[in-house]
Amino acid sequence: MISLLFLLLLVPLAAGGLLLLFAGASQARSARWIALAGSIAVLAMSLSLGGQYRQLSLSFDRGRADAAAASPIRPQVEYRKPWLTLGGAAEQPVILEFHFGLDGVSVAMIVLTALLTVACVLISWESIRERESEFYAALLILETGLIGVFCAFDALLFYVFFEFTLIPLFFLIAIWGGPQRRYAAVKFFLYTLAGSLVTLLGLVTLVGSAAAGGLESPCSLPQLAAWYRDNPLSPSWQMVVFLALAAGFLIKVPVFPFHTWLPLAHVEAPTAGSVLLAGVLLKLGTYGFLRLCLPMLPAACLSVGVPMAAVLGVVGIVYGSLCALVQRDVKKLVAYSSVAHLGFCMLGLFALNSEGVTGGVLQMINHGLSTGALFLIVGMFYERYHTRLVDDLGGLANRLPLMAAGMVFVSMASVGLPGLNGFPGEMLSLAGMFKRHPLYAAAGASGLILGAWYLLTMLQYVFFGPLKEPVHGASAHSHPVRDISLRELGSLVPIAVAILWIGLTPQPLIDMIRPDVEAITQLYARGPDGGESVAQVSPDRTFATEPRP
């Protein structure tokens, strides 16, 4: 299984390298096919990985349930190889490792990444007309980086991949983006880089103080989490570290006041860039919270994290929705809807109970699927009409019935219609938050209505009503605008299937991620009498932490 994981990392990298090596205008056709073959191979391997992981976790589950002493982070499969031992002469060296592993959450995110990358390759088939091989190389290298983030179980290795994803995405936006691409790409790059450097400070503090305390391999996340469960930092230090870590993650998510780079980056990015940015890259922020903040800094999560995430999440939901409501550019609308949806995700994660965190993780996956699909469709009609403005378009359902059906379908998923994937995630997130702070949950729930409002308004204007097509679009050419082609269908259908599957039977997915989530939420459920009700445990009683020696 671990060798499969290495293949998952190597195949896209090798394919990307191959494309870079033979970068040249004449090989545009073969570049696409190489990229498609590579990404499909990765998808197949990731599905097989998911299947194997399910088998493994079924056989393993009982053993894990009673492992109360085990770490809050429990990868089921691990590969460890020393990378750099700092301070060889010192008594407590800091050992950086190539520590790859898999748990339920990472498997789910890896499959999501692979799925969206295939869609990205297909959607770029005709819309990318220059420097094709470099484009696909960047796409595949980005995929490597993303998969790397999700399977890294070494704190610094996680950070390495986290940072590395900036580079290919920068090129994707800056070379193949819209008219303002350069500004957008630079802003995106510098903003997120500045945030993640502060995150690095927090990370180094976490690792360094565990190393100074005597932990043997302080970079390994499972060991680090176990260490901080047994020897928590003092509450004030936890707060400092939490805020440092959060600086990068909040920008990446992005949570309300730090979201300003996102609409710009989305609007300027090529469709494939938008899909991966919204679908996977934003999740790196929430994933970071899940991997680092929640298990390591329980007191700070309760004292700072909950109010911060709840308030900013709710504000993000309402503000993002309202912004989406007034956008005339459909792509910008979808971008703002991301801000709102990730607000739900934050609410769920910082409910800090099993329902909420499960919901938050589900929401990460769901938002990837539905927003990814939304961006795909927006890209499709932009390709046809060269406009995305609501005012220029209307009644497209008459002209493009299949595409309209697809748009309605993914919009419904995004709105959270029961039976589609958005529903379980949002419900669980809100239910979890309701247990912790009913008020925030109630406020957040308003986002459901707002979400329906802006998406349905957009649908109504763009796809229904009298037909309105821009003059300078493809209608001016000889051939009429055609409905979804087989290739575009190929990019959408797998996502639609996943949407339906999660919507109808979310249980297998929940079962896959629940053990990992519960391992973390156990931290927050340890009442004084071992009670399990989270809502009754007050922060002070649970974590009357004394300063570490």
Added chain:
Amino acid sequence: MTSAIDQINAAVHLVAPELILVITVCVMFVTGPFLVTEAGLATPGLRKRWVALSLVAIAFAAYAWWGAPVEPSDAGMFRTDALAWYVRGLTLALGAVLAVAFIDQIDDSHAAEGQACMLAILAGTNLVAIANDLVVLFLSLELVSIPTYVLLYLPRRGDANREATAKYMLLSIFSSAIVLYGMSLLYGATGTTSLAGIAAAQAHDPGAASLLTRMAAALLLAGLCFRIAAVPFHFYAPDVFQGVSSAAAAMLSFVPKAVGFVALLRLLPLVDGAAVADSAAQEPALRVLLAVLAVATMLIGNLLALRQQHLHRLLAYSSVAHAGYMLVGLTVGPGSAPVSGVSALLFYLAAYGITTIGIFALLAGATSSQSPMRTQTDLAGLSRLHPAVALALAICLFGLTGLPPTAGFTGKLNLFFAAWSAGTQLGRILAISLALNAAISAWYYLRLIAVMFLEPPAEEAAPAKLCLAPAVAGAVCSAATVLLFVAPQWLWDAAARFSP
């Protein structure tokens, strides 16, 4: 007399690599003029042979270095400890790249002198690390400086070049005088020129002549900060870098820094033993001074680099900023557990050297007489004209930014760890300003990358022919940064073997 001869005999095997280099220098200087006609003409392609001879000499020196003893011998004029071993390896490896980078920068008739000066500079750098005596140390510093003046002047490319050389020469002599003054005070305070002797004297009687020692410390720091181009002694760097060729700039961005930091590592423990040895709550004055220098150097270097249009000027300010990063390691010192600041500094020196020399070598490779790489706009469209060069250059620039997957990331991470885990207020401030500055520097490196990849090439520019050898050398450097990121352990171990 016999004892003197015995001493020389005993010392020869300690400095064998340097002897090989210096003998080659003599051969080049002596035979070079005979191969040039009176009119100053030489066989076309002669320069390639001189480069080959340099590479052979470096290879022999490297062979001798590999076999040289690592265990410290404190007795005579030379001391071959782990620091010497590390610096020798580094300069010889990077010296090979430099030799190749110079290939087309100096014409055939002056190639012998150029290569000879370069080898002399390498030998001098090594000797700085090996010196166990103030006199030898000063002579080694001069063995670096004097050939540098010649080397900068050899291409003779107009007024800018002349101005740069003159400026560098005058200020360098001035700084040497300051260093010499500091050394004489140190001699006055302790009565010996042997570094080991001074250390023993200081340890024996720490309070003795403290005013003299402090003045010596200030003077030595000022003089050596000129070499590493730390603020406020940085002002010559942009002008000089602008005036000289890419290969010379490559040399200037690495060798003086290596020399300066190695000399500081040798001398600072002597002038203020307490500054490096203990890390009590009370910060020694010298350490505070170093911290101020580090923060100022990082910040001013990066801020001034933001506005530069000329490539060499930009990289000059970037080299100033990188001196600041390395000063962080020096400030934190070896006392910080678990990560020693000195080891982090040495690791960063290697990572920085490979990256920056790679950049200049790539620029030298992409430069031709029709299309010189002077300003940012000359980089426009490089990714179309020479995609491989652009890619290698981008990797190196990301390396200077400190992004994975490059050795620059690992280096910055080590410095970060060292500063943060020092556990002092000062260390934390340094770590935070390091993070802040890394973010600022990303701005201008990213701008260069954007120009290369986003802007179309200039209309009239027919794709200029690559100068292959420097380009390949630069590409090797950029590959090395990535490899060093993946497998950094051996270099770290080599750097961590030295603890003052």
